[in-house]
Amino acid sequence: METYHKSVFTRIPEEKQRRILDAGISEFAARGFPGANINVIARKAGISIGSMYKYFGSKEDLFLTIIEQAHGLLASALEEIDGSSGDIFEKIEKMVRAAQNYARQYPELHQIYLDMTSEGLSHLSRKLSGKMETVSVNFYERMIREAMAQGLIDSRQNPRWIALFIDNLILMLQYSYTSDYFKERMKIFLGPNALDDDEKMAASLLQFIHGALKGEGSLK
Amino acid sequence: METYHKSVFTRIPEEKQRRILDAGISEFAARGFPGANINVIARKAGISIGSMYKYFGSKEDLFLTIIEQAHGLLASALEEIDGSSGDIFEKIEKMVRAAQNYARQYPELHQIYLDMTSEGLSHLSRKLSGKMETVSVNFYERMIREAMAQGLIDSRQNPRWIALFIDNLILMLQYSYTSDYFKERMKIFLGPNALDDDEKMAASLLQFIHGALKGEGSLK
């Protein structure tokens, strides 16, 4: 399997690995990839810049290592939900909660994820594509087909599209927790305190999705 | 009203203004705000860097001027729809079409919009907030309340939340037209050719929204 760090990196104490990745996360999140300063990251992590380049061939490689790790976290959260019991609505609820938790727990990591959508970094997203979303796609599709078979949801819609729309809605929810831009946006739509009530937010989103899935959505 | 360019800028020939803004758009879109080179923009626009700084106090101001202009385009598209006849579903359809057109016509402008969500630029988004979305919020709210009053849609949901979710879905659609990252994401969900069929995309999204609005979404 392809990795973006040199092999030395895995042989240093885990605590040091964490310090380096965390320093990277906070710098990348705060200043974006082009604005981040790798010498500053090294200093924050308490290592020399020379060591930094012993572990990662370039600023880009450090960034990709962080992204991949973030993706790992997401994927394992997803797998847990995938393996759990409950119907589609319960599972989606779990996903929404997981997204909220993730965004609350690792806001910086999520901010970095967001940054990858900027064009200056498109060559990076191309490097990672495929790895990125395939996990969730399969999960969604299986869940939706099952629910259709059980007559739980409207089966006239294409499961792939539904999956995309739901995932979009959840992703946007997450963005609203981390990105200043989306925070502002949310305040404008919902008032200044909307972000404080996770329960309300989850409930509203779930209700919206529920309707879409039940789907009196037939356009006559 | 606050502007980000110096007043001289408005006094030069409109054609020159366009050349400058267009050069900026293509550079910012291609390389992101931090990666963009303002000397290159000046050269592309056929003006001197000295003049550039006569018109705009900083790289940031040029960027903000461009964003604001983009926003103007969006706002006027919205107003046109707002003023048109038709029920909520027809209006939403118009919005989806408009979003597609906008993304197809000004992909670079839209890319820049996207970039603003990155944290490195959060101080910029804070500067612009308020201007950005207030237009659409009012439009949505009016439209939804009206539809509720007419019994066209489920009235148990909060209009503000519905507005946000719909806008999120449309925004994501737009992202999928411009950002490499979202393009890849869409391909993973829908296969390699999904982006070629605008009709299919619009129909699917509208059906999803229709269901959500009709809303057998009551969670018992």
Next chain:
Amino acid sequence: METYHKSVFTRIPEEKQRRILDAGISEFAARGFPGANINVIARKAGISIGSMYKYFGSKEDLFLTIIEQAHGLLASALEEIDGSSGDIFEKIEKMVRAAQNYARQYPELHQIYLDMTSEGLSHLSRKLSGKMETVSVNFYERMIREAMAQGLIDSRQNPRWIALFIDNLILMLQYSYTSDYFKERMKIFLGPNALDDDEKMAASLLQFIHGALKGEGSLK
């Protein structure tokens, strides 16, 4: 015609151009191409490093500009000799004198020339080849063929080879004026003061060449 500096360089005062090239020459001569520090060169020349990069795209381009200029000096010296009257022996004598003068006057320039033979710089010599020696080759060949026709020298040898050997001998003479290595070498062969007597050196070399050209060189 291809140049290695940007066009701005030619538009700045000649005196400044000279200061920059001279600073470059002395730094490159003293420390070799890889050892030379372009920031130091800029400082020595009294300009900012930013300006340096406005004039030359890279350290390499500055180097190549200097080399080309050196070549120009050589070429014009050669042309003068070429156009002068006198038989082959007189012309070769002039060349030897010119080589001595050049080495005495521009020892650093000549040192740089020498450095180009090192493998680390082979990509540079490839860039310049063709430009480099074609001038002298034509000059030599014409001169030798003429002398053969006049019966002045042995005509059984190939003019091209003779030209190469003579040029080699003169080149080595020059090296002995500039390179520490060749200076040491010469001292070992000729004693510590050999380099002080230009006359002796010229006379010895000319006598050696004279014999070779007259050429009882037939190998039975």
Next chain:
Amino acid sequence: METYHKSVFTRIPEEKQRRILDAGISEFAARGFPGANINVIARKAGISIGSMYKYFGSKEDLFLTIIEQAHGLLASALEEIDGSSGDIFEKIEKMVRAAQNYARQYPELHQIYLDMTSEGLSHLSRKLSGKMETVSVNFYERMIREAMAQGLIDSRQNPRWIALFIDNLILMLQYSYTSDYFKERMKIFLGPNALDDDEKMAASLLQFIHGALKGEGSLK
């Protein structure tokens, strides 16, 4: 006798010594002294960088050790010719052949030799001077004086100068086998295939030297 490696170096297996020197030779030849990376050399040699510094006090010492070894090879070739029978012309022929063989067999070693003439390395050549050429000087002088005594060659020229010129010519021949710069130079003088015909090259040079030694070189 002065050596440039630490004494430990001689106590490790000879095969390891060879591996280290060979790795050094190929790296120095390819990238020059300043460009060579001593960590890379250690890796290529299959030893740790720590050991490298146990054997050699510095990058420079490794380089000097290699040079000295190269010099040993040259010296022994010379001694063999020195001890052989034959007149001066036969011996010079042997030297030319030896030079060709050496350049063909150890092109990298010879390239390194060449690099030493660059000024960035002048402090190194000063360190080595004396060792370098004294062997050949004595050899030449003895050979030439003998030939003069036998009336084989013109005795009006200074044996030391003749020795230098002949050695210069042979050295240049060698350069033409290894240095890209001199290869290009030779092609310009002799056409693209000159380097393929060792016989022709040897014959031409010998004929030239023969004439010079026979010396109708008296300048009236």
Next chain:
DNA sequence: CATGAATGAGAGTTCATTCAT
């Protein structure tokens, strides 16, 4: 109003050398 040469702080990256194990 317009120009564009000039600036220099600061970026990412390299590598000879050290030293604890």
Next chain:
DNA sequence: AATGAATGAACTCTCATTCAT
């Protein structure tokens, strides 16, 4: 005797901004 992780000064190059003309 051997290891190789760690160091950090030093390098080349970029670019937002200024200012004399």
